[in-house]
Structure formats: C-alpha cells, structure tokens
Amino acid sequence: MSVADVPAKAIEGRSPGRIAWMRLKRDKVALTGGVVVIFLILVAVFAPQIVSLLGHPPNEFHEDLIDPDLGTPIGSFGGVSSDFLLGVEPTNGRDVFSRILYGARISLIVAFLAAFVSVVIGSLLGALAGFLGGWVDGVISRLMDLLLAFPQLLFTIALVSVVPNSLMGLEGSSVRMAVLILVIGFFGWPYIGRIVRGQTMSLREREYVEAARSLGAGRGYILIKELLPNLVAPILVYSTLIIPTNILTEAALSFLGAGVKPPTASWGKMLSDAIPIYQDDPMYMVVPGITIFITVLAFNLFGDGLRDALDPKGS
Amino acid sequence: MNETGAQTGAPRAAEASGASAAEEPLLKVTGLVKHFPINKGLLRRQSGAVKAVDGIDFDVRRGETLGIVGESGCGKSTMGRLITRLLEPSSGKVEFEGKDITHLGVAGMRPLRRDVQMIFQDPYGSLNPRHTVGTIVGAPFKLQKVTPEGGVKAEVQRLLSLVGLNPEHYNRYPHEFSGGQRQRIGIARALALKPKLVVADEPVSALDVSIQAQVVNLLDDLQEELGLTYVIIAHDLSVIRHVSDRIAVMYLGKIVELADRKSLYEAPMHPYTTALMSAVPVPDPRRRGAKSGRILLKGDVPSPISPPSGCRFHTRCWKATELCTTQEPPLVALKTGHQVACHHPENAPDQAPGDKALPGAAEAVETPTL
Ligand SMILES: Nc1ncnc2c1ncn2[C@@H]1O[C@H](COP(=O)(O)OP(=O)(O)OP(=O)(O)O)[C@@H](O)[C@H]1O
Numbered sequence A: 001m002s003v004a005d006v007p008a009k010a011i012e013g014r015s016p017g018r019i020a021w022m023r024l025k026r027d028k029v030a031l032t033g034g035v036v037v038i039f040l041i042l043v044a045v046f047a048p049q050i051v052s053l054l055g056h057p058p059n060e061f062h063e064d065l066i067d068p069d070l071g072t073p074i075g076s077f078g079g080v081s082s083d084f085l086l087g088v089e090p091t092n093g094r095d096v097f098s099r100i101l102y103g104a105r106i107s108l109i110v111a112f113l114a115a116f117v118s119v120v121i122g123s124l125l126g127a128l129a130g131f132l133g134g135w136v137d138g139v140i141s142r143l144m145d146l147l148l149a150f151p152q153l154l155f156t157i158a159l160v161s162v163v164p165n166s167l168m169g170l171e172g173s174s175v176r177m178a179v180l181i182l183v184i185g186f187f188g189w190p191y192i193g194r195i196v197r198g199q200t201m202s203l204r205e206r207e208y209v210e211a212a213r214s215l216g217a218g219r220g221y222i223l224i225k226e227l228l229p230n231l232v233a234p235i236l237v238y239s240t241l242i243i244p245t246n247i248l249t250e251a252a253l254s255f256l257g258a259g260v261k262p263p264t265a266s267w268g269k270m271l272s273d274a275i276p277i278y279q280d281d282p283m284y285m286v287v288p289g290i291t292i293f294i295t296v297l298a299f300n301l302f303g304d305g306l307r308d309a310l311d312p313k314g315s
Numbered sequence B: 001m002n003e004t005g006a007q008t009g010a011p012r013a014a015e016a017s018g019a020s021a022a023e024e025p026l027l028k029v030t031g032l033v034k035h036f037p038i039n040k041g042l043l044r045r046q047s048g049a050v051k052a053v054d055g056i057d058f059d060v061r062r063g064e065t066l067g068i069v070g071e072s073g074c075g076k077s078t079m080g081r082l083i084t085r086l087l088e089p090s091s092g093k094v095e096f097e098g099k100d101i102t103h104l105g106v107a108g109m110r111p112l113r114r115d116v117q118m119i120f121q122d123p124y125g126s127l128n129p130r131h132t133v134g135t136i137v138g139a140p141f142k143l144q145k146v147t148p149e150g151g152v153k154a155e156v157q158r159l160l161s162l163v164g165l166n167p168e169h170y171n172r173y174p175h176e177f178s179g180g181q182r183q184r185i186g187i188a189r190a191l192a193l194k195p196k197l198v199v200a201d202e203p204v205s206a207l208d209v210s211i212q213a214q215v216v217n218l219l220d221d222l223q224e225e226l227g228l229t230y231v232i233i234a235h236d237l238s239v240i241r242h243v244s245d246r247i248a249v250m251y252l253g254k255i256v257e258l259a260d261r262k263s264l265y266e267a268p269m270h271p272y273t274t275a276l277m278s279a280v281p282v283p284d285p286r287r288r289g290a291k292s293g294r295i296l297l298k299g300d301v302p303s304p305i306s307p308p309s310g311c312r313f314h315t316r317c318w319k320a321t322e323l324c325t326t327q328e329p330p331l332v333a334l335k336t337g338h339q340v341a342c343h344h345p346e347n348a349p350d351q352a353p354g355d356k357a358l359p360g361a362a363e364a365v366e367t368p369t370l
C-alpha cells in the first residue's frame, strides 16, 4: 500500500476501529445478529409501552380463557388470538406475549450487568496478571483456576435460598436480581480474565512497548496508553460473547427455582412451568424456548462477527 | 559514516594527534555482562543462565558509526538493549558522557532518554497499531514533557518531512504505510528529541533488499545533518560495511574483533571474521588475491547456556589448537586501531606459536574454490 500517490485531501487516517466497522457492515450474518440484538434491547426497554398497546398487564389473570376441566387455554395454539398474540398461560390465563416482553427485561438486565461485573473484574485482574507477571500473575491465575472449577450452579442455588427477602434497601425480586447479577458476574470474570491476561502478556513483548520505555515511559503509561487501546477489541468481543452465556445461566437458574421470584415474569421460569403440561399445551413451552434460542443465537452471531471484524489479520 | 573516513572530524583527528585521552568517549562499556536466568520446575529454582552477553568492553566515540555484527543469537540485541538501558546489566559498567548509568532506574534514566535513542528491527511491531503517526512521533515530547518551538504538531510534521514522508499524513495509522515508510516513522520518533547516540538494531533486515539501501542512506544523511553517533547492529557485513567507521564482531556473547573498517576489511585477524567476510555475497577484489574461496562454517553456533571452554570459537575453528580449548584469548590490540581475541590470528603474528593443532580442526570448514 502506497501513501505517496493518494491525493492530499485524503489525509484523514482510517482508524482500526473504522476498518472494523467497514468489515462488520459487509458481514450480513453478524449484521442480522446485531439488528436482532438491538431489536431485543428496544423491546425490553419499551416493554410497558408495547404491552399497553398490544397486550395485557403481565400479571393480570384471564381465567375465562382457560378450559376449567383441563386447565389449558381454550382455542388452538395455546389460545393465540388477535388479543393475545402468543396465547395465554395455562391455569391462570396471563398474557404470554407481555410476560415474554417483561421477561426480556429481566434476562437482559441480569445478563448485561453480570457481563459488566465480569468485564470490570476480569479486565483489571487479567491485565495486572499479564502485565506484572511474577507472583501477582501466580496468585491471580490460581484464583481463576479455582473459580472455573467451582460448582457455580449449586453454589448459586444454595446462596439464593438463604438470601433474605429484603436486603440493603432492595426487596423481593430486586434482591434476587442483584444476587444473580453479582454471582453470575463474579463466576464469569475468569473467562474474560484469562483472555485479557494472555493478550496482555503477548502485547507486553511488542517492540512498541520497548520504544515507549526507551522514551522514558513508566509502567502506568505503558499499561494505559500502549496496551489498553489494544485490549479494547478483545474485551469488547468477549463481552458480547459472555452475554448469551449469562442469559442461559439466568434461564437455567430460574428454571431451577433460583431466579427472580414469582409473579415476576422470566423465561426460564416459564419453561419450567411448561414442562409438566407440554403434551397438553406445547405452545407454552415453544414460545419461551424459541425466544431464548433466538436471543442467544443473535448475540453469538454478532459477537463472532465482531471478533472477525476486529481481527487484525482479517482482510 | 563515510566511505573514506577522511572527513570524519573529531574522533579521527583526536586519535591521530594522540589526544584520545582528552577526548572522552560518548559511551564507554566495561566488562558488560547479561545473564538471563533459566528457572525450571515447580519451585522456579534457577537451573542455569543464558549467557547472552558475557563480558565485553568497547567505546563509542562522538560522531562515529560503530557497526556490530554477528550471527543470530550471539547477543547483539541484548547488548543494544543494555547500552540503551532497556535491560539492566548483570555486571559491568556502562558510562554515558562519563556518567555511570549501569543501574539507573526508570526515573533516573528518564532525562538521559533524550540523548540515547533506539531504532528497532521490526517495522510492524515497533509502532502501536492503535496510534496515529502524529501520536507516535509526538510521544517523545509528551513523555519528556518538552514543547518544541512552534508546537508538537508542527515539529512532528517537520520530522516527517525530514525522514522523507508526507507531513500531511499526520493522522494516518501505521497499517496504512509500507515497511520502509514505517521504518522511517520509527526513525522520526528516535530523532525527535535530538539524541546524541542512536542505537539501531538491525534497522533494515526486515525490509526488502531494494528498500534497504534507501533507509541506510537516509540514516547516513541524517547523521551528517544532525551530527549523530550511531551504533548499528547487523547480522552480516553487507549492510554496515559501507557506513561503519569501526566494526565490532561478536560471537557467543563476546567481542572477538574490533577494528577500523579499513583495517578489518584489508586484513581481518580473527578466523570468525574471515568466515563472516567470505559469506558476504559481493567479493572484495582486494581480498580475493590474499585468499580465494569462500569459507563455510560447519556446525551450529553452540548454546549460550554452556559456551565452549577457552576460545568459544574453537568448536568451529580450523586453526584451533589445544591451547584454544583451555585458555580464553584476551581482546588485545595487535595493531593501532585493531583489537582481536585469538591465539593464532590471521594477518598477524601467531600469539602462541608451536601449539599442537586440534585433531580434525582443519575439517571444521569447507573451502570450495570459486
Ligand atoms: N529476555 C530474555 N530472556 C531469556 N533469554 C534471552 C532474552 N533475550 C535474549 N535471550 C537469549 O539471549 C541470547 C542472545 O539473544 P539476542 O537477541 O541478544 O541475540 P541477537 O544477536 O540479537 O540475535 P538475532 O540476530 O536473532 O536478533 C539468545 O540465546 C536469546 O535466546
């Protein structure tokens, strides 16, 4: 690539970020994933408005729509109608559409905030371990090994069962959510930590770090000005890839009864409620199942595309 | 840095008039050693050491270009990073303008960083891909907290044009430049603070052969313009033969020969230097008469973890004798401006005549006739 023959006007450099964006725009699959992700976020944010337009309050009972003998919704496909877009719940007839939307809020809030917790702890400790090496690295690496080997699910279930109903000004489902965020976030940081540690170790050996040192740069400058800008891409990629994992973990915990408290809507809880009656009302299981599947898939496709786009070796 | 050496001002004149004692060298290295410990096992006990640099002495005179050559792994880069104090010596002494800098810390070295700069080998690895050229070339001012006349931006643009780049490319990123252009950016960065000494570690070995000469010539021009002193490291003689005033030949962490360029080319004394010179693809017509044919060293360079006893070159030397295996030859001047560490040098009187040749020494090399 020659620069000399480019017209003088085009002097604005194409930053690595802009190049990644251009690559991402060409990747249709990742872009689709990204659009779905944005759509899901918007749906979660505006759930109350959408529900007031197209549905019924999530905790409102509609027992008139339930077959009193079977306990299943009247009508085909779990009671789907123009009034109840995704049908109604068995037994009490709550609007599945609005419960899916409100469930999205729980899922995404827990997944994003837990990812945030993981990223903050993981980036900080990973970068320190990789940069400082020696005993600091030894301690942090052993801690990561320990946490990765820890039976996270069992621990969380046990913890949730002993957490009081109100804690530090929070109550009910909020307490549960805070606990979920902290626990999922805490057990997730070693995944980010390992990647950041490895990246930092390899970046630290680059000649531009030597060059900065030969100009009199101290450790702080090297870590913040030279290494950190190169760590942003991997951190971004693994944050988007840890979010779907968190969504699944939250769903699993709710499924096992360690999620938010009823009547708060949650995808995992809906699935676990649907299991005993799936033969009579398959729709009630299919809807949250597909929702979780699409959400996780969209995040993963977007994350993979982001990784490819940010890969310096890519074309 | 010039062909004849005649117009090199101060150092040559000083030497000729015998006033070298008064002329303090810019950099003085005495008994420099760097051993990298090897830690093995669960307890990370030290089980040995890579003797990367193992006791070297030399001076760098003001205004000269000192070339350092040697095969891969002989400790050239380690030496370069020791004298720029990117590494701390295990022992020995490094003095810059008479000041002992051997064990200065980051803070202690900071003011000296203006005077000693480094040009790196890898034009891709030595520039941060996330920084613009402006940030990269402007970093020295920021780190040293100096504001050049007319501001950082104007000065960066001046430096870019000084090294032959378009000053308008201030906002571009390293990946938008070719290897040669990137190396020029590295040179601009090294020269930003108007250093006195520039250590260039294989500055062109990663570049296309066609571009190598351009970059070497740029370094040469800049030396004249800015009055720089260079230490240029290379793995063969082809790059530095024309630009060096003096050349040091390294083998396994030691300097085995250190001589004025002319003296070295006309009459190399160390067998290893002879071998290196015969490996240079362009045959020197003057040398051809003296000894024809190429010398191909056989065997690998021994490990710097346990270097051979006595003369380190004895495992590959065709002149090796029993003395060579037991006694290390000291680096001594056998002629004005020509030091060598060998018991049985070429082009000079034998230092230990009558010693028994090592069996098989003569087969240590191949000398195919041209
Ligand atoms: N940080 C380090 N830790 C351990 N060993 C090292 C380190 N740096 C260099 N070495 C070893 O020291 C020896 C000399 O290395 P050095 O890089 O100085 O050689 P070189 O002459 O520059 O070689 P090249 O031509 O390949 O650049 C090698 O054996 C190398 O493996």
Ligand code: SF4
Residues within 6 Å of the ligand: B270, B271, B272, B311, B312, B313, B314, B315, B317, B318, B319, B320, B321, B324, B329, B341, B342, B343, B344, B345
């Ligand atoms: S001292 Fe002996 S082994 Fe070493 S270079 Fe001279 S002749 Fe060869």
Ligand SMILES: [Mg+2]
Residues within 6 Å of the ligand: B076, B077, B078, B201, B202
């Ligand atoms: Mg090297």
